Amino acid sequence: MNFQSNTKANFKVVGTRVPRPDGVDKVTGRALYGADFNVPGMQVGLILRSPHAHATINSIDTSKATALPGVKAVVTSADLGVPEDESLRDVQDNCLARGKVLYDGHAVAAVAAKDMATAKAALKLIKVDYTPLPHVTDVDAAMKLDAPVVQEARADESVPEGCGPNVTHYCEFGHGDLESGFGMADLILERSFTTAATHQGYIEPHACVASYGTDDKADLWCTTQGQYFVRDLCSGILGIEGSQLRVTASEIGGGFGGKTTVFIEPVALALSRKAGRPVKIVMSRVDVFRATGPTVSSSMDVRIGMTKDGRITAAEAKLRYQGGAFPCGTVDMGAQAAFAAYDLKAVRTQGWNALTNRPKEAAYRAPGAPMAIYAVESVVDELCQQLDLDPLDVRILNAADAGTKSSYGPTFDQIGLMATLEAAKEHDHYHAPLGENQGRGLSCGFWFNFGGNTSVSLAINSDGTVSVTEGNPDIGGSRASISMMAAEELGVAYEKVRTIITDTSSLGQNDVTDGSRVTFAVGLATIKAARAAIRVMCGRVAKIWGIDEDAVVWEDGAAKPSGPNAGDFEPMTLADIAAISSETGGPIAGHHEVNAEGAGVSFGVHLADVEVDPETGATKVLRYTVFQDAGKAVHPDYVEGQMQGGAAQGIGWALNEEYIYGDDGRLQNAGFLDYRIPVASDLPNIDTVILEIPNPGHPYGVRGVGETPIVPPLAALSNAVSRAIGVRLHELPMSPPKILKAVMAKG
Amino acid sequence: MKNIHVSTTLNGDDAEFVCAPEETLLDALRNRLGLSGAKEGCGTGDCGACTVEMDGRLVCSCLVLGAEAQGAQIKTVEGMAIGEALHPLQQAFIDHAALQCGICTPGILVAAKNLLERNPDPTDTEIRYWLAGNLCRCTGYDKIIKAVQIAAADMRGA
Structure with a gap:
């Protein structure tokens, strides 16, 4: 059947204020967030951080920490390779400093131990020999020609000649003739402003559990806005294949953009690999402020x-x-x-x-x-x-x-x-x-x-209910909206639909929950997955009725005969069709994969x-x-x-x-x-x-x-x-x- | 130092656990007693995500030692619903979208319940000041205040 491309106007489910599907879990304490997840045999991971704003790391002596009873592994950047890709290397170097510490709180080394007290004791036994370097934290000071150099030669091709050594990027946008424009003005004001860096301030600190097997297969559970991106970054840093690392996102206690990258996850994986046991890392609030992303x-x-x-x-x-x-x-x-x-x-x-x-x-x-x-x-x-x-x-x-x-x-x-x-x-x-x-x-x-890469699968269950599988952590109620759009398109009640956010092994790539993309892009993919399922259902019904597939339309949650066959057959509801699906060709599902545009x-x-x-x-x-x-x-x-x-x-x-x-x-x-x-x-x-x-x-x-x-x-x-x-x-x-x-x- | 054996009452039931002398009540609840509803957002008593009731008083369980629970009555978010029946505050929070990510919700529910037990008919300002120790970064508090008022009216009518 055909779908009109113009925007829908009459809604039954969309636009209503239904209860969110994760509501009961979240008001009863049942919902499991990053730090709520545990596995048997789990060790406590802890990270040592730089006390200096800028310093050369001359040496890191981990021998005493490693020898402490109860310590299962100690890692530094030496336990990881050096990725060829520059942006991946930056992510890794931010998770564990290589050669220099670049800010107060920069991670230097990490331990896995049997309990928190042992892990804390082990951190104190790690000896880092630093040579402090001049530092700069103010943007105007950092742009000067003689500013302390944070990293050498990081300017990209956009940066014009004559900029200071810390300038890494330049951009320019606009159109028209400024001079003649200002010439037409009755009043011109020129003002200068400054804004401070702020933090996203999510109440849930970063947390993860990593379990790395001796067969190089690994599992990671973490609080994140994007399990696929975590998978890509961590597999790149650990040097394993993406298919061998399964990342599962927990409920997320706020992100606001700050959980779109990794800080502790590759470290937990590296510790787990070395320790041969699962490792859990939960950041302290102090570390969240010192070492995770503030704004510019x-x-x-x-x-x-x-x-x-x-x-x-x-x-x-x-x-x-x-x-x-x-x-x-x-x-x-x-x-x-x-x-x-x-x-x-x-x-x-x-x-x-x-x-x-x-x-x-x-x-x-x-x-x-x-x-x-x-x-x-x-x-x-x-x-x-x-x-x-x-x-x-x-x-x-x-x-x-x-x-x-x-x-x-x-x-x-x-x-x-x-x-x-x-x-x-x-x-x-x-x-x-x-x-x-x-x-x-x-x-x-x-x-x-934004739109972006999105993959959604939608199953019509034999009892007439609908399971939507998507891959974007729900940071503001998106499971409700996705269920609503599936219900709207299929013509079933909202309560018949349950939307689940799955791990990286169960669907194609889904970009991070960012750019305000989820209700738009996952919603779009869900609607199209529902339409794909409708096409299957109409096809099944056409065979039952012995009429052309194009002569079956989907209205109000049921297949109906149309055109010359209108009224010849009783409509078949989604539940009717689902109940006999095993006799008409097997399970019914729809899916949609897209790099969504038109946000x-x-x-x-x-x-x-x-x-x-x-x-x-x-x-x-x-x-x-x-x-x-x-x-x-x-x-x-x-x-x-x-x-x-x-x-x-x-x-x-x-x-x-x-x-x-x-x-x-x-x-x-x-x-x-x-x-x-x-x-x-x-x-x-x-x-x-x-x-x-x-x-x-x-x-x-x-x-x-x-x-x-x-x-x-x-x-x-x-x-x-x-x-x-x-x-x-x-x-x-x-x-x-x-x-x-x-x-x-x-x- | 040796671990301490603690006998307490948790959401109306007798409970016993062993904890280290320096261990917080929050860690004991989460790691010894298997109740992860109270959350650690800061560990310094600034965010209120770990709020529980101890002998009728609201406390940040990250600032209380596990050992202090000896002989005390501890109530957490897990004790708010009775069987299948949600507490009116829990129901109002769902019905009126008073949560987004939900990480602060257990602490806010415990604190709001304690308020309504003391003051069944609070003003918006009283609710705002009572909950000033419970940080929420998602909602801007508007729908939380409204949901508490709706639950309060519901409880007064009940």
Whole structure:
């Protein structure tokens, strides 16, 4: 049978608020996360970390540790090979330092022992002889020509002549004639900004159990956003074939991008191989802060020209990001996202990445975008203030829309920016009165969204139920959405479907749960797998009825005769067909494999009201509203949950969160007491307005929603605080001392 | 030092375990008693994921020694549901999407239950301050506060 390619409009299951399938497990303590998994004979793995920001490793003496009774294995980078692939080598060198330690907390060696006390004692017996080297942790300092060199000769071919030795990457995007654009402006503002590195702050530390056999077959259980990528990285590092390493993802206690790579998993495998026993490693919170991925920190210059009636005539941004001790390309995404919300005739962004003696940056929800858009949206807001223009009207006047050539190249298809801006303008939040020391800020946000490699299998069970097998860890309720889309397409009740996330041996490649890709790409593959199963079912029924396969249609969960045969036979439901499948040709299943494209970009607009205490500089968020285009909200509760959770993380980034390094290059605040993420009493209710402008690239119009909402809070809060105190701020986080200083400087 | 034998009451049942003197109650629950509902998010009492009730008082079980459980009444998330019947808070958390990854959920449920036993009709602000020691990184707390209010209303009506 044929399926129409246009977007579906009438839904029965999609758009409802059904209970999530993992709900009972998670409210009763039954759900098993990374650290909850155990196997018999398991040893405790522990990692020794560098106390230096930057040092040469002259030697590592493990003999005393190895000799300690109860110690089963000690490993260093010498136990691993040196991968030819540069990016794999970087991942490995981040897991176990080779030759030099590059940041405070860099892993140096690891032990496996019978219990924690023995493992701790063994770590103390490992003698590492270091020669400390000069270090650099600040991005602007790292870009200088005479900066301490973090790694030699790591610049890629994009880096122009004359850059400092730590610059590894350069990028440039844009179009149009900047000079003539600025020439048409009535007001040009150029401002510089900095943002601190923040951590994803997932509450579950990294944890894994590795079991490596003497036959070079291995199993790994771990908390991760992508078991396939873990498999690829670990098999590459261990030098074994991918088929021989089976990786199973546990329930995941938050990731936000930070669990898209490996830190402890290859180490646990190496220990297990050497010890001949299973090894479990659970990171401490201190180690999570010191050695897993924070975001980049940034230093940025933005220049925008505007006419007195609010049209932007030209815009440019220079972004300098540091992503820690290894090369990263995050600045590309910042440079592409910076002006995505605007329809501009003349725009240019330039980006530089620099190495520093900090942990290797890992993805964090819309990586690279929040800081760039913070800088842009701050300058737009200041232009509006100086020209006495309504900041929402100015956004509407300049908004990108379908057909706009984006600042990073592609021409937009249907996008929801204008709809979110108009919804914000109509909302009573935008018109509510403000009191003394209060201010309102707004910001647009954007994320590209990804598709990627996806493989889904869907079985029609003989009792009329449906089993969906997919390979993407569920970090925000995706099993519910996937089941809903399968139920919708098949025409069965949601309760008849159960979606399972499987290990790496059971399905083809699935890219990491990132890029807001899962509801879009796995959903798309699930719908197509369901359609494949429907084709099989219609074929079976056609044979039973003795009519042409094309004369059977699938409606409301049943096969029906159509055309000249309409009404000739009683419809056969999915359950009817499933019950007799063994007599009609055997089990019925559908599957779909795709490298999904057409993810459809996502825009949001946030409104924030704050009150700043002029005595202390403390900011209270009074009211917060998120407007976002979801394309189609499959499960509205969890779409709202993404919008609220992203907003809360962005509020933390704006007001409190930062990596603080001392002059010694060591992290000063490696714990939740001093790295303060928002707690319940810090936040107001976060109101949400979901817009649905269908994504033409998905059968149901779905767009990814997870990342966009972390983008706008940075500028929304900064604009609100700046308006509340009457002084423009250019630095995040806006911690009370910084605000107080700005207030006092104003006089 | 020798291990310590501990007799305690766990979710209403007698329980015994042996632990090292320096071992935390959290580790004893997870590694000696097989209850992995309480989670270690920080080990320093900052995140609340290991929250349990000890003699009616909320504690971070990572900051309590296993040996201190001697003679005490310990209640964990595993003791909240009665047979097949979920506690109203558990049901409200599912029905109103008050969890995403779920790692903080056991601690938040134990803390919220303790609040509602003391104060059956709390304001939003009271809930927010009561739960300020339980970090959630996924939800922004909005749906958690609403679910606690819905469960509170349900329990007042029951």
